Amino acid sequence: MDKQPNKYINVAYQLYDVTDGEPTLIEQTSEDKPFAFLSGFGITLEDFESAVAGLAQGEEFDFTLTPGQAYGDYEAERVLDLDKEMFVVDGKFDEANIYVDAIVPLQNEDGNRFMGHVLAIGDDKVRMDLNHPLAGKTLNFKGHIIESRDATNEELEQFANMLGGEHPCKGGCGNCGDDGECCGNHGEGHCHNHDGGHCGHHEEGHCCHHHDKE
Known part of the structure; x- marks a missing residue:
């Protein structure tokens, strides 16, 4: 089977938490501030990409992902x-x-980046939640395709170069933290605070706090 071409996909959508049956809006993009990505780079959730990659410009979508998806x-x-x-x-x-x-x-010690959420600060402990902010949520995406086409060689090269450092997407697909960086999955490891980073799923690890010096 021939490899499918990488696509440049631009979408506007509303993301709802429907875990309890009542939709709660948790993220929204628009024509003015859309979510754009290149398919095949693992930037978005796999099932999100699968649901929108085959759609043409102007087509609408409405699909729900379980926590497992x-x-x-x-x-x-x-x-x-x-x-x-x-x-x-x-x-x-x-x-x-x-x-x-x-x-x-x-x-973490492997260089993978993610986010932690401070829950409480005691006399000698800091309680940190390392779950993804949307862990355990059933998510409903409603929106439409603004643009969908084969990516140019220049776009592919630019994206590959950006992925070599920091992911380029800013928001989208419930896939980012409050700092706007993309989320990624990574394995178990010790972790430390780093100025700028990604959020994502990870295994429990002992943590230390690190500050970059100029």
Whole structure:
């Protein structure tokens, strides 16, 4: 079977959480601020890409992904109580970046990036949720195709170069964290705070806090 060409796909959609049967809007793109990606690069959820890649410009879509098709089940063991001293900088706790509800960029020892959500700060511990923000959610996507065509060689080269550093997408498909970076899956490993990063599924790991110095 011949390999399908990589496509440049541009979509506008509304993303609803329908886990409890009542739709709750959690993300929206538009004609002015659409979500664009190249197929075949693993940028989006596999089932999202499969659902839209065969559609033509102007076609509408309305489909639902289970947690297994999206970001997996919510796992309690991915909520960790980390030593508060891990977040000490120059002898002081990093209150500017570590506070309740903060989304903290993390990176494991393999260089994979993701996000942690600060749930609570105690006298000597910081409770961090390493689940994807949409873990355990059933997601409904409604929208239409703004543009869908074969990607040019220039676009493929540009995308490949960007993927060699940081993912280029900014939002889209429930696939990004609050900092706008794309989410990715990665394996078990120790993790540390990194200035900028990705969110995604990962195995439980011991964490340390790291600050990049200029």
